[in-house]
Amino acid sequence: MQSARVSRTARHTRPSCRPQRAVAVRVSAKVNVEQLKALKAELYNYINSRGCNPISVRLGWHDSGTYDKNIAEFPARGGANGSIRFKPEIDHGANKGLAIALAILNPIKKKYPDVSYADLFQMASATAIEASGGPKIPMRYGRKDAKGPEECSPDGRLPGAAHPFADGSGSPAEHLRRVFYRMGLNDQDIVVLSGGHTLGRARPERSGFGAEKTKYTDVGPGTSTASPSGATDRPVTPKPVGQQGTSWTVNWLEFDNSYFKEIKAKRDSDLLVLPTDACIFEDDQFRPYAEKYAADQAAFFADYCVSHQKLSELGVEWEEGAPVTLD
Numbered sequence: 001m002q003s004a005r006v007s008r009t010a011r012h013t014r015p016s017c018r019p020q021r022a023v024a025v026r027v028s029a030k031v032n033v034e035q036l037k038a039l040k041a042e043l044y045n046y047i048n049s050r051g052c053n054p055i056s057v058r059l060g061w062h063d064s065g066t067y068d069k070n071i072a073e074f075p076a077r078g079g080a081n082g083s084i085r086f087k088p089e090i091d092h093g094a095n096k097g098l099a100i101a102l103a104i105l106n107p108i109k110k111k112y113p114d115v116s117y118a119d120l121f122q123m124a125s126a127t128a129i130e131a132s133g134g135p136k137i138p139m140r141y142g143r144k145d146a147k148g149p150e151e152c153s154p155d156g157r158l159p160g161a162a163h164p165f166a167d168g169s170g171s172p173a174e175h176l177r178r179v180f181y182r183m184g185l186n187d188q189d190i191v192v193l194s195g196g197h198t199l200g201r202a203r204p205e206r207s208g209f210g211a212e213k214t215k216y217t218d219v220g221p222g223t224s225t226a227s228p229s230g231a232t233d234r235p236v237t238p239k240p241v242g243q244q245g246t247s248w249t250v251n252w253l254e255f256d257n258s259y260f261k262e263i264k265a266k267r268d269s270d271l272l273v274l275p276t277d278a279c280i281f282e283d284d285q286f287r288p289y290a291e292k293y294a295a296d297q298a299a300f301f302a303d304y305c306v307s308h309q310k311l312s313e314l315g316v317e318w319e320e321g322a323p324v325t326l327d
């Protein structure tokens with residue numbers, strides 16, 4: 001597993017889902033490409049076999065979503081720097097339940113000591129999406145880590161889902177704009193990234209949202225006899241102890257555009273629509289994007305790749321010679 005820490009030539013691609021012309025770049029002596037590749041292979045198999053795709057995506061997003069573009073210094077500006085692994089950040093209210101994701105990833109991390117936590121969390125998220133049938137996001141690696149609890153982001157930077165909003169916003173759309181604009185993201189990013197909720201569930205014991213269980217979560221994704229989509233051949237999540245929660249979609253381990261279709265249709269009270277989800281079809285600037293993604297999965301995937309790559313690089317300080325790509 002140990003690789004020579006030498007410069008090498010790698011293929012570098014631009015941020016898009018579509019194949020791009022390869023450009024030769026020098027890769028950092030500090031970034032261990034062999035370990036990154038081996039880690040990705042292990043994560044792909046592990047995450048898919050355990051059905052922990054949704055929580056892996058939420059962990060990556062909650063690490064990077066603390067970014068504040070108005071703060072110059074690393075890591076005080078927040079972002080994808082691995083600081084979520086420390087108390088007090090992991091104990092922030094918005095992160096409730098994510099200690100489970102750390103408990104899953106920490107033993108794996110031990111086998112890849114040269115990989116930063118920041119890279120691990122972003123890789124786990126992107127790999128979880130790919131392994132759920134989603135697009136292959138053009139990821140780049142070589143992030144530096146925050147070093148200790150004193151470098152954690154302050155509480156309150158992640159979005160709330162419903163009134164009352166901590167920043168005093170009068171509507172969900174205003175709140176989303178305040179939070180995502182602070183990260184340097186735009187309306188399209190807000191809508192397309194909301195599509196991350198095609199995966200997973202909300203549980204009363206974590207966020208306070210959702211029911212204890214629904215016909216879609218009591219047995220497993222897409223396996224309810226009431227499911228219009230019927231059974232899935234994807235692995236079913238091992239039934240966890242505690243509440244099963246409410247999913248946004250029927251097949252909540254399948255990454256597709258069903259989130260947009262379901263939010264638009266509002267057809268089933270067993271599927272979740274948070275106020276911040278509903279507003280993507282209610283707000284005049286958000287709606288065209290939401291309509292586009294409900295109608296066209298390929299467009300959703302293409303735009304999702306661009307916004308997810310941005311999200312995964314918020315606030316990042318790269319190692320010397322990074323970023324590197326793996327393909």
Ligand code: HEM
Nearest residue numbers: 054055057058061159160161193196200201202203206207
């Ligand atoms: C737009 C603002 C957002 C709000 C207000 C929000 C809110 C929430 C809430 C309340 C939960 C339920 C947590 C629980 O009870 O376990 C949740 C789960 C989740 N969120 Fe978001 N979220 C937002 C954006 C995002 C983004 C941008 C992504 C990824 C790109 C994302 C991915 C997820 C995933 C995958 C889950 C399911 C986790 C699981 O099943 O364990 N969310 N979100």
